[in-house]
Amino acid sequence: MISVLIIGNGNVAAHLVKAFLKVDTISLTQVSSRKLENIPKATITILAVSDDAIETISLKIKNSFVVHTSGSFSMKGLKNTTNKGVFYMLQTFSKEKEVELSNVPFCLEAERDEDYLLLEKIAKAIGKKIYPIDSEQRKALHVAAVFVNNFTNHLYKIGNDICEEYKVPFEILQPLIQETSEKIKTLSPEKAQTGPAMRKDEETIKSHLNLLHKEQQVIYKLITQSIENGN
Structure with a gap:
């Protein structure tokens, strides 16, 4: 025992x-x-x-x-x-x-x-x-977990805020969230990436930015730039 x-x-x-x-x-x-x-x-x-x-x-x-x-x-x-x-x-x-x-x-x-x-x-x-x-590996894992969990959940929160503002049910996005999490079980996140930043679709990006509040624009621009740079 x-x-x-x-x-x-x-x-x-x-x-x-x-x-x-x-x-x-x-x-x-x-x-x-x-x-x-x-x-x-x-x-x-x-x-x-x-x-x-x-x-x-x-x-x-x-x-x-x-x-x-x-x-x-x-x-x-x-x-x-x-x-x-x-x-x-x-x-x-x-x-x-x-x-x-x-x-x-x-x-x-x-x-x-x-x-x-x-x-x-x-x-x-x-x-x-x-x-x-070991401790160094665990620290790196913890940082990675913050990105894939805490930061991602904050992005869900922003998505939910946008849906509420425009009176759209957030549940409409849930199959998309589910599919993305399932997809990276068989594809690397890099290969699974899609969207206007990946396509460098500047017109769509500009349209999105016009719809967002200032704080949301900052996050949108930062992540878009990171995707475009392949970081």
Whole structure:
């Protein structure tokens, strides 16, 4: 039986707790990051807290193996004096939305081989896609994820704003969004690119800019230029 302690009660912690509670070979304990007076012993201690809290909280932990769940925070940023690692799931998590963890990539890192194997074991208990990723690679992955997820979602928000302004249902765009995400499973994003910027259709681009507000124009011009330059 592997004992797992999760510190934190945010979105990532909520999904991990729900998943680990279904695994017979794992004994789970969860504590709030605000209540660290008596930290239970555990084989693996997972800090599912914000990046700016990792150093402070890890300083207080004496358990033998401590990992964090951050995409951008280095493994060496953990301040516990015992063994360190990372248990990063590359996915967007909301408490209100179920996520199928078998589809989620688990990016793992540990100082010692035996600790990595332990992380791999608990990751395989709740998921299927396991990757050995070091801190520098994980930081790059996190930046890439910001582009393909956070920035893309902001563009969805702009698209929704335009639809609302012109009284068009945003749902009309959803099959297009779905097709684009499906297409890049078989084509590289570069080969999947279409649209007026790709065609260098200046008349259409000018027409679009005339329809947009100033803030939207800035984003439209920047992305159009990037596509035209092949960046």
